[in-house]
Amino acid sequence: MSSFFKYFSDLFKGVKSLLKGMAVTNRYFFSPGEIVTEQYPENRNKMKMYDRFKGEVIMIHNEHNQHHCTGCGICETSCPNGSIEIISKRIDLPDGKKERVIDKHIYHLGMCTFCGLCVKNCPSHALAFGQRFEHAVYDRTKLNKILNHPGSSIIKDIEE
Amino acid sequence: MNKDINAPAKQAEEVEYHVNMGPQHPSTHGVLRLCLTLEGEIIEKLEPHCGYIHRGIEKMCEKDTYQQIIHLSDRTDYVAAHMNNHAVCLLVENALQIEVPERVKYIRTIMDEMTRIQSHLLWWGCYGMDLGGMTCFFYGFRDREKILDIWEETTGARFLQSYYTPGGLMQDIHPNFQKRVKEFLKYFSKKLSDFDNILSNNVIFLERSRGVGYLSREDAINYGITGPSGRGSGFACDVRKRFPYSMYDKVDFKEILRDEGDTLARYQVRMDEMRESMHIIEQLIDNIPAGDYSAKMKPVIKLPEGEYYQRVETARGELGIYCISDGNKTPYRWKFRSPCFSNLSVLDRISRKCKIADLIAISGSLDLIIPDIDR
Numbered sequence: 204m205s206s207f208f209k210y211f212s213d214l215f216k217g218v219k220s221l222l223k224g225m226a227v228t229n230r231y232f233f234s235p236g237e238i239v240t241e242q243y244p245e246n247r248n249k250m251k252m253y254d255r256f257k258g259e260v261i262m263i264h265n266e267h268n269q270h271h272c273t274g275c276g277i278c279e280t281s282c283p284n285g286s287i288e289i290i291s292k293r294i295d296l297p298d299g300k301k302e303r304v305i306d307k308h309i310y311h312l313g314m315c316t317f318c319g320l321c322v323k324n325c326p327s328h329a330l331a332f333g334q335r336f337e338h339a340v341y342d343r344t345k346l347n348k349i350l351n352h353p354g355s356s357i358i359k360d361i362e363e
Numbered sequence: 364m365n366k367d368i369n370a371p372a373k374q375a376e377e378v379e380y381h382v383n384m385g386p387q388h389p390s391t392h393g394v395l396r397l398c399l400t401l402e403g404e405i406i407e408k409l410e411p412h413c414g415y416i417h418r419g420i421e422k423m424c425e426k427d428t429y430q431q432i433i434h435l436s437d438r439t440d441y442v443a444a445h446m447n448n449h450a451v452c453l454l455v456e457n458a459l460q461i462e463v464p465e466r467v468k469y470i471r472t473i474m475d476e477m478t479r480i481q482s483h484l485l486w487w488g489c490y491g492m493d494l495g496g497m498t499c500f501f502y503g504f505r506d507r508e509k510i511l512d513i514w515e516e517t518t519g520a521r522f523l524q525s526y527y528t529p530g531g532l533m534q535d536i537h538p539n540f541q542k543r544v545k546e547f548l549k550y551f552s553k554k555l556s557d558f559d560n561i562l563s564n565n566v567i568f569l570e571r572s573r574g575v576g577y578l579s580r581e582d583a584i585n586y587g588i589t590g591p592s593g594r595g596s597g598f599a600c601d602v603r604k605r606f607p608y609s610m611y612d613k614v615d616f617k618e619i620l621r622d623e624g625d626t627l628a629r630y631q632v633r634m635d636e637m638r639e640s641m642h643i644i645e646q647l648i649d650n651i652p653a654g655d656y657s658a659k660m661k662p663v664i665k666l667p668e669g670e671y672y673q674r675v676e677t678a679r680g681e682l683g684i685y686c687i688s689d690g691n692k693t694p695y696r697w698k699f700r701s702p703c704f705s706n707l708s709v710l711d712r713i714s715r716k717c718k719i720a721d722l723i724a725i726s727g728s729l730d731l732i733i734p735d736i737d738r
Contacts, residue, residue, distance in 0.1 A: 217566035224561040228498055239505050255519035255537070283431035318434035318525045319533055324662070332519060 252334040257317040260287075260310055261333040262350040269358045270351055271329035274305035278321035278330060286314040287321060305351060312338060313346035379407060382719070386415050390493045390723045393733025397710075397722075404718045409711040413704075417737040424697035429455050429529055429664045432697070437523040439699055440735040442485055445471075445478045446677040448527035450684050453608055454673035455529035456658075458666045458688070466654040467531045472610040473544070473647050474514075474526065476640040480551070481510040482678035483633045490630070490727045491562050494571055499562050506554055513543045529664060531657025544648050548641055555638065563634060572626040576713045576725035579624055586709040590680025590702050591636060592729050595629035597622040602676035614646050626728040633730070665692050679703055679730050703735040 243250075252258065264270050274291040292306040322330045330350075340346060385396040394415035400408035420439060424432045429451070436447040449471055456463060488503020511521040517537040518524040526533050562568050578588065583596040593600045601618045603611040619635040621628040666688035674683045680702025687696040706729045714725050 220564050220566045220569075224498075224565050227557050227561050239508065253516045253519070253537075255517070255534070256515060257519040281430070283427055283434055316434050316523070316525075317520060318431070319519070320430060320434075323528075323533060 252336065254334075255332070256334050256336070257319060257332045258336040259312055259333045259338065259348075260315065260321060260330055260350065262308060262329055262352075263331050264352055264355060265358065268352055268355045270355055271327040271358055272305050272308060272351060273327055273329075273357065274303060274308075275326065277324050277326060281320045281324045283318060283320070284314055284316060286311045286316075304357060308350040310348045310350050311346065312348060313343050384722070386412075390727065391731070391733065392489060393731075395707075395731065395733045395736070397726075399719065399722075401719060404720075406714050406717055406719060406722060409714050409722075411707055411710060413707075413737050415737065416734050418734075420738045421697050421699060425694055428692050429666070429694070432694075433528060434523070434525045436699075437525055438734065439701060439738055440677060440679065440682070440703065440732050441523060442482045442732055443478045443678040444523050445474045445526060446675055447682060448525065449475060449609075450673055450675040450677075450682050452527045452529050453675065454671055454684050454686055455664060455666065457673060458669075458671050458686075459664070461530060461658055461660070463531055463658050464654045464656070465652045466656060467658070468609045469647050469651045470532060470536055470656070471527065472614070473644050473651075475609070476643045477510050477513070477544070479640045479678045480637050481507045483637050484510075486633065486678075486727075486730045487558065487562070490730075491568075493723050493727045494568055496562055496565070496568070499558075502554075502557065502561070506551060509547050509550070513540065513547065516540070516543070528657065530660035531655070535656040536651075541648055541651065544644065548645060548648075552641065555634075558634070563631070569627065571721075571724055572630060572728070574625050574627075575721045576626045576717065576728060577624050578709060578713045580622075582709060582712060583624075586712070587705040588680070588709055589705065590677070590730075591619075591632040592629050592706050593680065594619055595621050595632045595728075596624035600681065602674050602681050606674060608675065610647060614643050616643050626724050629728040663692050665690060666694070674700075677702060679732065679735070680706060699738055701735045701738065703729075703731045703733075707731055707736055 241250075262270050262272060274289055276289045279287045279289045288307075288309040288311075289305065290307040290309065291303050293301045293303055296302055319332070322332060338346065379400055379402050382399045382401055383396060384399055385391045386394040391397070396412040396415065398410040398412060399406055400410075418438075420435050424435055427435065432451055433448050436451050437444040440447055452471075484503045484507040488500040488507070491497075491499025491503070514524060514526075515521050517540050518526040518533070520526075578592070578596045580597045582588075583593045583598040588596070588598065589600045589602075597620055599605075599618060599620060602608075603616075604618050616639045619632045619639060621632055666686070668688055668690045671686045671688065672683060673686075674681050676682075681700070682702055683700030685696075685698040685700065686694050689695040710726060710729065714722050717725065
């Protein structure tokens with residue numbers, strides 16, 4: 204007899220627990236509160252990433268197409284997987300001396316793990332993280348970027 | 364083919380057969396191959412085959428400097444990246460006997476506990492989904508998203524943050540950080556009752572998990588099962604209590620222990636741990652002291668010659684790092700004692716004589732992260 208009652212009490216308890224779970228989902232169904240889903244390709248224009256978001260490494264240029272990079276190579280040595288290559292050149296100064304300046308700052312986005320060591324270790328604060336994150340391309344050679352803009356030069360003295 | 368056709372029919376029934384579960388089975392959440400020897404539906408033997416996502420991280424660590432190892436340690440147990448970073452940082456700091464600022468200790472402890480909450484949330488969602496409750500997956504990921512959003516604002520990344528660095532942090536916390544964490548705690552404390560209603564008290568879930576996959580306390584100790592899986596069997600193995608680091612010796616929290624040792628006990632330990640983590644964050648979040656976010660470190664870190672071991676309680680158990688240094692800027696040998704690898708070793712023991720359908724519940728309750736097993 205007791206097993207008979209236990210059978211029905213278990214049945215009712217089970218159905219009750221299922222209804223409790225259903226109540227939770229029903230509550231969200233009829234009163235969603237806030238909608239957390241974002242409609243991604245539609246909201247591209249309004250979307251704003253956080254300032255610290257690590258989308259890609261960029262070199263900061265001012266309005267005169269000048270940057271702070273001296274070509275010291277600290278970012279190259281601190282990079283754990285060789286995503287950064289520095290190619291420097293020697294130029295003749297008007298007073299006859301030679302100076303080593305940066306020719307190409309090559310950045311392999313496809314290899315980068317966004318650890319942030321290059322940006323943190325740069326002594327002249329030439330590098331920063333950009334917020335662009337749509338990096339998909341059809342050819343991976345397009346992920347090899349040259350960070351210094353064409354024709355750019357180094358900011359000689361601190362004007363700002 | 365010279366089968367004895369007159370052999371009794373019984374022999375044909377007794378033949379055991381093999382089934383591969385994985386390497387791309389959806390419930391292993393990664394590339395783990397379990398070779399099952401079955402008799403009917405009953406599991407007679409289980410052999411895990413690892414190595415499908417082996418990347419040689421330990422060897423790669425040996426050519427990296429100690430700052431660079433941080434980003435590789437992210438990629439072992441990627442759901443709890445902050446805690447892996449913490450282990451590397453503590454190892455270097457203890458070897459060099461550097462005292463990090465109080466502010467760093469507070470922030471690291473808060474970040475670790477947030478990691479624990481989000482890791483358990485991800486596990487809760489996936490575990491519910493494995494056992495047939497798709498809603499759990501959405502609710503778990505919805506709330507986890509809020510933590511990831513807070514991290515994105517402070518660390519710049521959602522998943523593999525590389526936020527800790529030997530001696531401190533990469534950057535200071537964002538001015539909004541404290542406000543948003545408090546908002547999250549307020550929001551999340553209400554949601555936990557929803558989780559209980561939808562899964563913890565659900566009769567189907569309880570019937571599938573109670574008494575399944577029993578792990579005794581002796582076995583937990585013998586196999587080195589740490590973390591919530593070990594504590595579900597009554598093995599008091601919480602590194603935060605036994606070998607406190609950062610702020611864990613100053614905050615008040617309970618070590619969740621259960622004696623049942625079955626799948627349900629491991630589940631309940633994790634659910635209670637989320638509440639304890641919230642309790643820890645509540646104690647710390649208002650009292651973060653002012654100060655530097657990093658100790659003064661040399662640009663090239665060289666550990667003195669010797670052997671070092673550092674353990675940290677991650678969301679899955681004890682993560683140990685063993686390092687031999689020969690005085691150079693890179694380690695001579697670097698070894699991760701990852702919790703998932705040890706936890707996987709007991710899967711054969713606890714799933715024998717279980718039904719094959721129960722294996723999903725058992726392996727899910729161990730909370731295995733496959734890249735942490737293979738490294």
